Amino acid sequence: MTTVLFYILGFIMLTATLLCITRRNPVHAVIYLVAGFFALALMFYLLGAPLAAAWQIIVYAGAIMVLFLFIIMMLGLAPQETPEGPGWRRWGPLVLLSASLMVCTVLLIMQDPAAGKEIGDFYLAPQAVGESLFGRYVLAVEMVSFQLLFATIGAYLLGRPLSKGEGQ
């Protein structure tokens, strides 16, 4: 049952992402992406990572994507349909490239002996993750927290009004 569910969720995720990347309207794209992320979160859960699943929904779908939406709307990009260049000549090779990349990757993955082995049942309680985070990986956590701080400062500096002469 869970196996089937996993595959279904996987396809939902891929479909949603595909739709996302082909939308012209950024708002639509973000909406589709949020849908994909929901599916991904559920896959995390199926793989025994409830905490990651929760964070995926809360942080990604909830915070980050909303941030994207804010920016898109703030800048008023939504109604503007930006034309996508010379069409096939441009994206034909790229699609081909992507397809071949995908084929190559999948082939390479499948070649590996570990690829055939199945993933066993696994469940990791959030508590265990927390202990590991603030035990063994506390240094990484500190570093990431600093990074967040720097990002905040950077975002603040970038977000200041332009001084004279800095504009066009």
Add this chain to the structure above:
Amino acid sequence: MMIPFGHALSFAAALFVLGLTCVLLRRQVIMILIGVEIMLNAASLVFVSASAYWQQVDGQVFVILLMAITAAEVAVALAMVVYLWRRKRTLVADEFNGMSG
């Protein structure tokens, strides 16, 4: 759960390639950023499946860290988007070619 590890990885690969395609194909800075997010999520998926496959906690820890870092990255990136928009009134990536030789 009776999924081969390879299948989980293949899903992640597909997701990654989709993200890459988005980055390559789209010209708007916002959409490029979205492509990056997609690729990061593919990486998360790999971490989580690997964590389950080897029955280890570390993969999940890294996913958490990854999310935090992504948050930071997005904060700066979006601030830059705003900045660029203010400077040039456009978000088409090809307009920003200051590094041209």
Add this chain to the structure above:
Amino acid sequence: MSESLLFLIPLLPLCCAVINMLFGMRLPRLFAEIMAVTGVAGAFLLTILFWGYAEGEGTRVVIFTWLNSGAVDVSFAMNFDRLAAPMTLMVTGVATLIHLYAVGYMHEENDYARFFGLLNLFVFAMLAIILADNLLVLFLGWEGVGLCSYGLIGFWYRKLENAKAGTKAFLVTRVGDVFLAIALLWLFAATGTLNISEINAQAASISPGVVIVLSLLLLLGACGKSAQLPLMTWLADAMAGPTPVSALIHAATMVTAGVYLLCRLFPLVSISTVGMTAITAIGALTALYAATCAMAQREIKRVLAYSTMSQVGYMFMAVGAGTVTGAMFHLLTHAFFKAVLFMAAGCVIHLAGDENDIYKMGGMARRGPVELFWVFLAGAVCLAGLPLTGGFFSKDGILLALFTHPDPTYRVFWLIGVLTALLTAFYTFRLVYLVFAGEWRGTGHPHAIPLQMRWPLWPLALLGLIGGMLNLPALVGGDEMLHHWYGDLAGRAVTASHSTEWMLIGFAVAIVALGWFAAHWRYRNYRPPVENRVSRFLLNGWQSDALVDCLLVRPFTAMARFCSSGCDRSLFDGTLEGLAKMATRYSALLVQLATGRATTYLSAFAWGFLVLLGWFLLKLVNGGGH
């Protein structure tokens, strides 16, 4: 006086030169002048004092080591011997008188320190040539006189022509110096020493082929300094210098250095008959060439310059004929009468208001002090070879040596010598007539002639006239003093029957008379000069300057242009810059890839990623999985 004090002879002029050059302008003018004259006069007196040391084998004094390295061991050493002593006496004596004359001649010139410094330095360098014990010291003097000549020809440097004449003199003589230097190197390689007497002693052991080449090299070296045929173009232009300089350097002393060199190395040179014939031939050709040129010159000093060249040609002929005595005899008498001619010419130019052209003179005999005419005439009759003058005896000795030479080809040279004597008499009296006879044709205002310019002329004129006493032939009751003084250095003894000698003397008298009459007939009454192709050809010295310009100077400058612009700019720099440009062009192609757009870079990255993956895949397939 101790023999170790011999070095004072060259040192005195050197010290005065250095003091004059360094501090001359700060010293009172009179002091500088007195020092310059006493320096040379002191050397003259010392030479007389030391005369005894020259007798026998001479005296050798080593002062200090100059260069020592490996087999080379060269000292500053001097050799005061029978050949050097008369020459030293003549140089210092004539130089003293000319220095005195120069004090008067240059009394309006402000830059006196440079003038007297260079003049003293010249005397030093000349003494270094004469007294050198080894070839390197001789070479030092050789180049030193060249330098002083350069500096003094271009003394009035504000006129660029003068500076150019100096440069030309230096360069042309340097070409000769190179041949001398080659000979020097070769002699060192062949004999292992640079000492002149040792070289002369070993001369017989050098292989005959080498000796021929060596004597030809020495001849070319001598030609440069003595203005002989291939390297003669500089002397006429050198007259741009002040007249005392012309008298001292370009008449009495430096131009005869080549003759002295050949006499010094006579034991070596005389071995090869080819070399001797070449020396005679060069001398003969130069004598004739210069005499023809002198006939057409318009400037008084250029006439004298060409006559110098011609007379030095006689000296070369004498060396070639094997008589050192003859060469040195003519060298000494020539020094006296040519110096007096130049100095008198200087007075004439002064009187004519700095006018050089003899066609714009005339009537000088009445215009200036009367003694000027007489001293000039004294010099002129010596030059023309009027019987019983010094010039007559010395020239006659040379012609006799040529005539009596065992090799019959020397008769041809004798004939040339006689022909030259005819021309000499003609152009000398032409000069006298044009300058002193007739009416004043010039425009300039005469300058006063100071006393210092007058009385040094007398002793020299007298010496020129009685110079024959130095080596009076036995035929007229002389004792051949010079010949006996030189002893074994004198070269071939010229012996001839009395009838031959009388015949030759008679012939010479006839020749001089003929020349005089021709000049008398043509120039007694002034007629304006004829301008035709021949006279222009002779005036320009047979177009030798144009020839040299065409053959040497232009190819040289063209090569210079080629090396500088063609090679360095175009070839080397051009090639390198071409490479650089090519690199820039190809980099421009690469630059096009750097669009500055993030998408370009990203897709390149993706393609690279694909290649990487494909390569992994290929490796897996080839490895047949695991």
Add this chain to the structure above:
Amino acid sequence: MNAFANLPQFPWMSLLIMIPLCGALLCLLHGKRTNDCRGLALATALATFGVALYLFVCHGQGSERWLLYEDVNWIPAYGIRYVLAMDGIALLMVLLTAFMQISAVLLAWRVERHVGSFFALLLLLESGLMGIFLAYDLVLFYLFWEVALIPMFFLISVWGGEQRRRTALKFFLYTLIGSLCMLVAIIALYQINGAQTGAYTLVIGDLLKTQLTAAQEGWLFAGFLAAFVVKSPLVPFHTWLTDALTEAPAAGSLDLTGLLLKTGIYGLIRVAFPLFPNATADFLPILGILALVGLFHAAWSAYHQDDIKRLLAYSSISHLGLVLLGLAAWQLTAWEGSILLMVTHGITTGALFVLVALIRERTGTRSMQELGGLWGQAPCLSALFLLFSLASLGLPGLANFAGEILVLLGTFQEHPVWAVVALLGVVFAAAYMLRLVQGVIWGPAKAERTLPDLTMREWLMLLPMAILVVWLGLYPAPFLAPLHGAVATLLAGGLP
């Protein structure tokens, strides 16, 4: 030679390297105070000269063995040692360097931009030059080689003339490519020798025993040659020099022509020839012919120049052609002449560059078209100009002649044709030098200028040089004395 190594000695040679280095640092620190810097630099130069002079007085008689030897283990892991050694040749070069540096510092007195840095670079250059002349370990040698390169690059590119950037780059590329080839050869030699003996070392004296195949020897020799020949400079690798000398600031030109060029020839003598005797023997005829080509090519080119500084640059190349010719003759007298000629050329051409700088300072031009008649305006300056020009064209009794005639006498013993051809070059030297003199000091004054004659400081620079030029011309024996033993040793295989 190691008999010397264990004796406790005062490190005189290190002192020679360290004094300028410390002076350079102090100048850099006091960069703001211009006058302090000048005094400091002058004091440093004088102190170095004092040490060099002391060494010359102590060891002036020369020896076939090392006069001084210092050996300290530096980087034991790679067998790199800090070895300094001095024989008669090095002694002479060190003395020349210290002497010229005083003039260079005095010449740089008028520099106005970044005074501290200028003097610091000048002193650093001196330190590097001292190191090149004294180092006896290849890594140390290479290090100093580069140390001498960098200050010159900055001197040209910051204080140079209008084309300074381009010229500095050209200078840098040329010399750097050469020295990189040398570095490769050093490493290869190190490996080959280490593999053979098991003891990895870079001391030249120990490397002399390396067994090399003909091909190895040829390639390694070529590597060293690339560095030395470019620096020397042998035609056709000389075009950097004319540009660099023309564009460099006055003090830089002085050091470049007087000292830096000599490092190439010194490298040949000290490093390349002894290390690769067989390859050297094959190369000597080529060297001789290239030297002759260079001599004539440069002389001709010099004749065509209008810029007097460029003319002097070409004359330098021409003279160094004669130096190289002497080396190619491989004969005691010729070698001693070559080394003496290096010293005398350094002084005469250096002095001429000083004078050109002074003329430029006064008239604002270096073009012969615009100069002329200087004698009437500045007689002392002109007289010195004439003196050094005459010395440069090889007038006997002045410095260059002593070296030239020894080179020619020696060369004639081995290769008469070379010597004869080289002698013809002497006429060429006269031709371009006299053209220079004629263009600068004779002739009518081109413009109504009132030119000040030499000042006290300028006399201080030029008078010692003038005295030395006459002294070396008339009595070079004290300077030849230290050479006899050293040159004999080098010709016999290079192992004292």
